[in-house]
Structures are given as C-alpha cells and as structure tokens.
Amino acid sequence: MESVTPILEFKKTCVSYTKQTMAVKYVSAAIERNTITAIMGPSGCGKSTLLRAVNLMHSLYQNIRVDGEILLNGENILSMEPIDVRRRVGMVFQRPAPFPTMSIYDNVLSGFSLNGIKLSKAEKDTTVERCLKSVALWDEVKDVLNKKGTFLSGGQQQRLCIARALAMKPDVLLMDEPTSALDPIATKHIEELLLDLQKEVTILIVTHNMGQAKRISSKSMFMYLGELVEYGDTETMFTNPIDERTKAYLTGKMG
Amino acid sequence: MAKDKLMLWGICLLAALTAVPLLAILGEVLLRGYHQLSWAFFTEPTPTAYKAMKAIEAGEPIPGGIANGIVGTMIMLGMAVIVAVPLGILCGAFLAENSKNRFAQFVSYLTDLLQGTPSVIIGIITYIWVVVPMKGYSAIAGSVALCIMMVPLIVRSTEETLKILPASLKEAGLALGGNKARVMMRVQLPAAFGGIFTGILLAVSRVIGETAPLMFTALGCSLIRFSVDKPISAVPLLIWEFFNDPNLQELIWGASLFLLLFVLALNLTAKYLAKRWNQ
Numbered sequence: 001m002e003s004v005t006p007i008l009e010f011k012k013t014c015v016s017y018t019k020q021t022m023a024v025k026y027v028s029a030a031i032e033r034n035t036i037t038a039i040m041g042p043s044g045c046g047k048s049t050l051l052r053a054v055n056l057m058h059s060l061y062q063n064i065r066v067d068g069e070i071l072l073n074g075e076n077i078l079s080m081e082p083i084d085v086r087r088r089v090g091m092v093f094q095r096p097a098p099f100p101t102m103s104i105y106d107n108v109l110s111g112f113s114l115n116g117i118k119l120s121k122a123e124k125d126t127t128v129e130r131c132l133k134s135v136a137l138w139d140e141v142k143d144v145l146n147k148k149g150t151f152l153s154g155g156q157q158q159r160l161c162i163a164r165a166l167a168m169k170p171d172v173l174l175m176d177e178p179t180s181a182l183d184p185i186a187t188k189h190i191e192e193l194l195l196d197l198q199k200e201v202t203i204l205i206v207t208h209n210m211g212q213a214k215r216i217s218s219k220s221m222f223m224y225l226g227e228l229v230e231y232g233d234t235e236t237m238f239t240n241p242i243d244e245r246t247k248a249y250l251t252g253k254m255g
Numbered sequence: 256m257a258k259d260k261l262m263l264w265g266i267c268l269l270a271a272l273t274a275v276p277l278l279a280i281l282g283e284v285l286l287r288g289y290h291q292l293s294w295a296f297f298t299e300p301t302p303t304a305y306k307a308m309k310a311i312e313a314g315e316p317i318p319g320g321i322a323n324g325i326v327g328t329m330i331m332l333g334m335a336v337i338v339a340v341p342l343g344i345l346c347g348a349f350l351a352e353n354s355k356n357r358f359a360q361f362v363s364y365l366t367d368l369l370q371g372t373p374s375v376i377i378g379i380i381t382y383i384w385v386v387v388p389m390k391g392y393s394a395i396a397g398s399v400a401l402c403i404m405m406v407p408l409i410v411r412s413t414e415e416t417l418k419i420l421p422a423s424l425k426e427a428g429l430a431l432g433g434n435k436a437r438v439m440m441r442v443q444l445p446a447a448f449g450g451i452f453t454g455i456l457l458a459v460s461r462v463i464g465e466t467a468p469l470m471f472t473a474l475g476c477s478l479i480r481f482s483v484d485k486p487i488s489a490v491p492l493l494i495w496e497f498f499n500d501p502n503l504q505e506l507i508w509g510a511s512l513f514l515l516l517f518v519l520a521l522n523l524t525a526k527y528l529a530k531r532w533n534q
Contacts, residue, residue: 060429084432086430086431087431091426091430093426095421097426099428099445099446100424101445101446110441111431111432113437113441114431114434114438115431115433165430165431168431
C-alpha cells in the first residue's frame, strides 16, 4: 500500500436523478496524481454524471442527489463549499464554450474576474501568456488577444477553454468528451496537449472514443449502467480485460 | 400543379392583405401630415387657440409646433426607463434562474397579468397613488404609469433571452468558481444583451403612444417644461388636445406622423439588433 493520499478518491459514490433510479452506483476508485485517467462506457452509463459530481455541478439542480464520499487530497468535496471546490477542480465541456462577450485575453482571465480576484496588469499579461503557451495557442493568437474568443476555430476555442481552466491552477482537470465536437486534426492537437499537461495537473477525461483512451490515458475506468465495472492500467485493460462486459465493449460487441 | 399555384397565390394575397392596414395608415398620415413638418414644428410649443384662429383667418399656416409634447414624452420616458430597466432585468434574471421555484412562478404569473392590465386602469391607479398624495399632476406621475407598463415587457424579454442561452455558458462560469451573481452579471447578462436591449426598445415603443394613463397623471401643458413636479405634455396627449380644439385640428397629422415614424424607427432598430444578435 502506498502511503501517499491519492489526489482524488471516490468512495461509494452514488448519484441519483430520481428516487427510484441511480445513475452512478457505489463507485470507488482512487485517482493517481499527474496521470490521465479515462472514463469509458456506452452512452448513458453515468460517466459524465460521475465526472460532474467532482466539481459539484449537480448541486445546481434541485433533484439530483450525490451520496458517498469524494475526497480531494483527503478532504470530502461533498461537505465543502461548491465555490471552493470549483476553484481547485477545473472543467472543460463537450462543446467549446468561450464566453462570447469577452476577448481572448479576458476569457483566459475570466476565472479571476468571476471570483472577484484583482490582478495587476503585469500579472494579467504573464498569466495570459503562460496559459496560452501551455495550450500551444499563444503563437496563433498573440496578435489578436483583443478579439472575441468566438472568432477562433472550434479546436482553438477548446484550447482557449483549457487555458481558462488552467489559469486558476487547479489540482484536477475534468474533461467531458472535450474532442467529440472537433475534427481529427484538432483532436490530435488536444490529445498531444493533454499528454504534456499531465505534468501540471491530474486529468480525468470522459470519452466514448476507445482509441483516444488508449492513446492518452495511463489508467482507465469502464462504466456500465452506472457501475464501475473495471478500473486499472489502460494497457492491461485493452489487452487483457478481466470482466466480460469490458471485453464485450472493447471488442465492439456492446456499445 | 394548378392547385399548388392557386394555393400559393391565395396565400400571397392574404399575406398582402395583412399589410394593407399599416400601409394605409402610414399613407394617410403621411399625406395629411408631411407639409406640417418643419423646423418650427419640432422647436416651438403648441400655439394658443386664439393665435391659431388668427392664422386660419389670415389664410396662413398655423404657427408653433409640438416641442412641448416631445420634451414631455422624452422626460417621462427617460425617467420610466431609468427605473424600469434595472427592475425588469433583475426580475427577469430571477425568474429565468428559478423557473421551478413556486414564488418565481407566482411572480411570473403576476407579470403576465400586469402586462394585460388595461392602460386606463394603470392611469387611474397612478392617479390615486401618485397624483393625489403629491397634490397635483406631474411628469413624475406620468413616468410612474409608463414605468408600470414597461416593467412586465422587460421582465419577459429578459427571462426569455436568458432561458435560450446555452446552459454550458452558465455552467462554464460556475465551473470556474464564480458565484451565481457574478456569473449572471459577467457572463449571462452580457451574452443576452442583444435580446434584452431589443426588449427595452419594444417596451419603449409600446408605451410611447399611450394616452389614457397620461391623461390621469401628466395632464398636459402648452409650455415647454423641464420640471418634473408640474403638469407636462406628451405627443399622444397633444393629438387628443388638437382633436378637441377645432382651431388646432390641422396639427393632428404632423404630431401623428412624428409619433408613427418614431415608433417605426424604434421597431426597425429593435428588429435589426435582434437579427444581428442572433447571428
């Protein structure tokens, strides 16, 4: 047993939308620091629901219940203030969602402005440059920082959204199928970027693209009907899955 | 095929018919009113009936204009907008964010009722609430009546616009750690600005021609006045006054034309903005 606390740990985490049905059932798993962990599974298996539990997105909706524990550095997220959690856990959505009324520059800094944190001009400039460089967008946009974020291509917009999340220096970055709305070339860029970024941040990525999970993740979860069926090294899972359901999914017999 | 053509022509004809009233109104007012429009018409106050009578006897055009009405309308609209816009936007934001809340549903229902309340009733109520305690007709009372009429329109347009924004926008803001108020102020409302602004323009064009509530509140005045605690004129009030005074009847059409063109301009601007915003 390792004595290091995992950066993120699910302990019997359950999410239910109605009293009768559970979308996520008793998921327990520890996520290792500075890795990319993929969450795979067919549509409706609860993978996005599990992901959204981590930054307390479910607390926005009245009827959704989250039970069990989710530990961030050993501290239970479910008893923390949503705002504190969300500052430490960034999120990137399926469709790129740069704020349409803000410039590229302001989009990167939006985490600060939305938290009421004032930065000096120099701090702003260095943050913008650092974040845009770390998502490999700086060279493309450094001359148009004052243009609206929505003027960029889909792939660039998504990288801008990643930069925006990174600006807050989160411990964990949640990604909900971040490339499913993008073309293959933009997807490739994002994947390369994520491999680079895992040095800075622990990434939890939902994907229904098995190839993507294989290419970028070191650990994988396979979920089915709300259950965490299998969790382990990606390579082992793809070459030698333990559970029959994982095997059926990975070989395309179920999906 | 023949049937298709017949149908198409039928539909075109009916569509054209709906445009006829507007074009007829515009044509009539334009024909009767265009020759009155002059610099003086917009800068001078209403002439007295005696002066008008003299001019008519001498075969000259009636002197003076509707500047007192234009100034009054602008003052009352301005005051109404200053209060109605923040109130309407805040209420609309509240309704959009809490659509499942019982209290919000109740408020939303009341907004609908307020929107359907006859303007003459809003006028008489404002008379009781404002004119009587203030012991006199005033621009303030007029703007209160107009404000009450504008608020539900702004509430509704704000609510509808916020509701059609993609949910990802709000979630993205909250996911960065923003609290609801900041996300609303910095992300949602700016993104909804086009729709809200269109709603404000439509609300203004809706109340600018209101006559009944102003009869009970602003009363009217033949001087150009800038004070808010005294009776004041408004363009629709002037049209009514001109109608009641045989010597001033000529001025009806110029005033009507001004009002009509102003409302049309506001509507076209609102349409244009809505279109640009949707792109």
